[in-house]
Amino acid sequence: xxxxxxxxxxxxxxxxxxxxxxxxxxxxxxxxxxxxxxxxxxxxxxxxxxxxxxxxxxxxxxxxxxxxxxxxxxxxxxxxxxxxxxxxxxxxxxxxxxxxxxxxxxxxxxxxxxxxxxxxxxxxxxxxxxxxxxxxxxxxxxxxxxxxxxxxxxxxxxxxxxxxxxxxxxxxxxxxxxxxxxxxxxxxxxxxxxxxxxxxxxxxxxxxxxxxxxxxxxxxxxxxxxxxxxxxxxxxxxxxxxxxxxxxxxxxxxxxxxxxxxxxxxxxxxxxxxxxxxxxxxxxxxxxxxxxxxxxxxxxxxxxxxxxxxxxxxxxxxxxxxxxxxxxxxxxxxxxxxxxxxxxxxxxxxxxxxxxxxxxxxxxxxxxxxxxxxxxxxxxxxxxxxxxxxxxxxxxxxxxxxxxxxxxxxxxxxxxxxxxxxxxxxxxxxxxxxxxxxxxxxxxxxxxxxxxxxxxxxxxxxxxxxxxxxxxxxxxxxxxxxxxxxxxxxxxxxxxxxxxxxxxxxxxxxxxxxxxxxxxxxxxxxxxxxxxxxxxxxxxxxxxxxxxxxxxxxxxxxxxxxxxxxxxxxxxxxxxxxxxxxxxxxxxxxxxxxxxxxxxxxxxxxxxxxxxxxxxxxxxxxxxxxxxxxxxxxxxxxxxxxxxxxxxxxxxxxxxxxxxxxxxxxxxxxxxxxxxxxxxxxxxxxxxxxxxxxxxxxxxxxxxxxxxx
Numbered sequence: 001x002x003x004x005x006x007x008x009x010x011x012x013x014x015x016x017x018x019x020x021x022x023x024x025x026x027x028x029x030x031x032x033x034x035x036x037x038x039x040x041x042x043x044x045x046x047x048x049x050x051x052x053x054x055x056x057x058x059x060x061x062x063x064x065x066x067x068x069x070x071x072x073x074x075x076x077x078x079x080x081x082x083x084x085x086x087x088x089x090x091x092x093x094x095x096x097x098x099x100x101x102x103x104x105x106x107x108x109x110x111x112x113x114x115x116x117x118x119x120x121x122x123x124x125x126x127x128x129x130x131x132x133x134x135x136x137x138x139x140x141x142x143x144x145x146x147x148x149x150x151x152x153x154x155x156x157x158x159x160x161x162x163x164x165x166x167x168x169x170x171x172x173x174x175x176x177x178x179x180x181x182x183x184x185x186x187x188x189x190x191x192x193x194x195x196x197x198x199x200x201x202x203x204x205x206x207x208x209x210x211x212x213x214x215x216x217x218x219x220x221x222x223x224x225x226x227x228x229x230x231x232x233x234x235x236x237x238x239x240x241x242x243x244x245x246x247x248x249x250x251x252x253x254x255x256x257x258x259x260x261x262x263x264x265x266x267x268x269x270x271x272x273x274x275x276x277x278x279x280x281x282x283x284x285x286x287x288x289x290x291x292x293x294x295x296x297x298x299x300x301x302x303x304x305x306x307x308x309x310x311x312x313x314x315x316x317x318x319x320x321x322x323x324x325x326x327x328x329x330x331x332x333x334x335x336x337x338x339x340x341x342x343x344x345x346x347x348x349x350x351x352x353x354x355x356x357x358x359x360x361x362x363x364x365x366x367x368x369x370x371x372x373x374x375x376x377x378x379x380x381x382x383x384x385x386x387x388x389x390x391x392x393x394x395x396x397x398x399x400x401x402x403x404x405x406x407x408x409x410x411x412x413x414x415x416x417x418x419x420x421x422x423x424x425x426x427x428x429x430x431x432x433x434x435x436x437x438x439x440x441x442x443x444x445x446x447x448x449x450x451x452x453x454x455x456x457x458x459x460x461x462x463x464x465x466x467x468x469x470x471x472x473x474x475x476x477x478x479x480x481x482x483x484x485x486x487x488x489x490x491x492x493x494x495x496x497x498x499x500x501x502x503x504x505x506x507x508x509x510x511x512x513x514x515x516x517x518x519x520x521x522x523x524x525x526x527x528x529x530x531x532x533x534x535x536x537x538x539x540x541x542x543x544x545x546x547x548x549x550x551x552x553x554x555x556x557x558x559x560x561x562x563x564x565x566x567x568x569x570x571x572x573x574x575x576x577x578x579x580x581x582x583x584x585x586x587x588x589x590x591x592x593x594x595x596x597x598x599x600x601x602x603x604x605x606x607x608x609x610x611x612x613x614x615x616x617x618x619x620x621x622x623x624x625x626x627x628x629x630x631x632x633x634x635x636x637x638x639x640x641x642x643x644x645x646x647x648x649x650x651x652x653x654x655x656x657x658x659x660x661x662x663x664x665x666x667x668x669x670x671x672x673x674x675x676x677x678x679x680x681x682x683x684x685x686x687x688x689x690x691x692x693x694x695x696x697x698x699x700x701x702x703x704x705x706x707x708x709x
Contacts, residue, residue: 005138011042019051021098027070029056034076059084065093072098077105083624089118097123103132130174141589148591149565149602153455156610169207182223183231185517195457205235209517228555238565239457241496243383245599246416248376253299254569257595259366272358286355294352300573314353321346371408376490382424383493404439414440427459452606498574505582558585566594
């Protein structure tokens with residue numbers, strides 16, 4: 001996809017900061033656990049070591065003192081991390097300190113640092129990067145915070161919401177600063193709110209507006225001058241679209257995340273052997289991400305087209321590597337050299353195609369086994385309010401009950417069906433809910449998922465006299481029309497976010513549902529350029545907002561979407577599709593990515609005791625390791641000169657036994673006369689040596705020479 005990749009932007013910011021600390025000087029890079037994850041996500045270790053960095057260390061771990069080396073600290077702005085830094089400064093662990101925070105340091109922590117005499121002496125430069133987010137894809141950003149959902153929607157977490165919103169606002173501002181955007185801000189305001197969290201988006205939008213204004217006030221070079229039209233920030237929350245996390249989506253990325261046992265953490269892995277029943281081999285976890293060109297190319301393709309495209313692409317790959325094709329011709333030296341030169345790339349490509357062919361086949365096997373074609377047909381009707389002929393549906397309740405009674409339908413799919421039917425009906429009689437649960441044979445605790453939807457704005461209960469019509473979907477519903485020939489009947493639903501983005505680009509997005517944080521601004525300002533470079537558009541005959549599709553030569557407007565409470569892979573796909581179709585750069589940011597199973601579990605947890613949620617706010621506060629405050633042990637004294645007992649000369653010793661004989665150490669006796677003779681000869685020799693020495697001295701003093709006259 002064309003456009004600016006946030007992965008590349010964040011990588012460049014980090015590398016340029018390290019490079020600019022002190023040109024030509026060798027240094028050590030110090031990270032903490034949080035900043036290490038951030039750096040490892042976008043920067044390779046070799047890239048860092050190539051910037052005159054001798055070593056990469058972690059501040060919480062034991063490290064040697066190196067007073068001859070400068071240190072670059074790239075740290076998270078947390079209290080215990082500041083404690084670690086202060087311990088290093090007190091010990092004077094390094095020669096000079098270059099301090100970089102991933103985001104703005106809280107005021108109380110900054111005051112503590114400012115009061116420190118050690119910090120003033122050793123810190124030669126300090127700045128803030130504003131990179132406290134995790135690019136998962138080029139245009140998809142997460143905060144890796146799945147606890148954001150219960151913090152925002154759990155009734156027992158109300159007192160945590162304000163601080164959490166402040167933290168979210170700071171991360172959103174970091175994203176805007178990284179992109180160089182000072183956007184106009186619009187937020188989701190439900191038309192008929194019925195839940196307490198309905199004001200969530202308005203408060204978050206105002207927090208973001210306040211922090212952005214403060215940043216621009218104290219940074220006069222923000223935003224940078226650019227011919228690009230002024231950006232837009234859309235703030236929404238999970239209550240915007242309750243269908244999107246529940247439907248079975250049959251594009252490649254969404255389908256494998258829904259149906260296959262992927263291992264998701266900082267990175268995503270798949271083990272083809274894990275999905276094979278009866279397979280005892282462990283297999284190998286293979287990473288799925290931006291480095292995989294096949295994944296990037298096909299992840300938004302519908303599964304009905306994917307297998308053919310994969311085979312076609314693999315054949316093209318083989319044609320590009322003819323040296324590896326089977327041939328009856330005898331290999332020559334040159335052909336073998338060509339094969340060896342291309343072997344690593346070929347092997348890597350072969351493994352990638354093997355992985356994706358396995359994933360595709362495994363996903364289609366699950367599709368067949370779980371009767372997902374029948375389920376999805378009903379789901380599409382419930383979500384759009386129209387059947388496959390784009391007409392008002394009939395006998396939907398019978399179709400739902402028939403699937404709930406089918407033993408081939410998994411229990412998780414039955415729960416998803418019940419929830420979608422309830423959303424379609426805009427609430428059900430309590431007795432009808434119990435009947436549906438009985439047909440599905442679901443455990444009683446699954447009813448918590450249904451009733452907790454009220455906390456997200458859904459209507460759950462109806463009364464007999466309730467005359468409300470079937471829910472009128474304000475977004476995501478298509479008008480009655482003949483379906484396009486290339487459209488699958490199982491993919492008629494479009495996420496609400498896609499409709500919103502398209503309406504914004506047409507200048508038709510309802511201001512009562514998406515108001516501006518600064519309502520006095522022109523509603524079309526989101527499509528205009530930056531004020532200081534785009535005033536000409538105000539004088540043009542045709543207003544800029546009317547140009548629904550700018551030409552490819554014009555700079556692309558950036559639209560940033562923040563989805564509080566988690567986003568889906570169908571919404572991510574929608575952002576890419578709008579970017580390509582309308583020549584925009586659309587970035588989706590969210591706390592975490594939702595799969596249907598995770599979404600249902602998190603909704604169910606909204607009624608459990610808060611203590612069972614294991615929220616970070618309820619955990620013990622992290623502390624700096626004790627070893628950082630231990631006194632440095634004095635160096636050990638040099639080893640004393642080694643003493644050797646005279647055992648080697650003991651065999652020459654003589655021991656007198658009181659008789660006329662001497663006993664040697666080895667027990668033999670010798671005559672006293674022989675001893676005397678030996679002593680006498682030794683004494684005579686000694687006297688002769690003394691006489692010779694005396695003669696030499698006399699000669700030296702001219703005792704025997706005549707004096708010169």
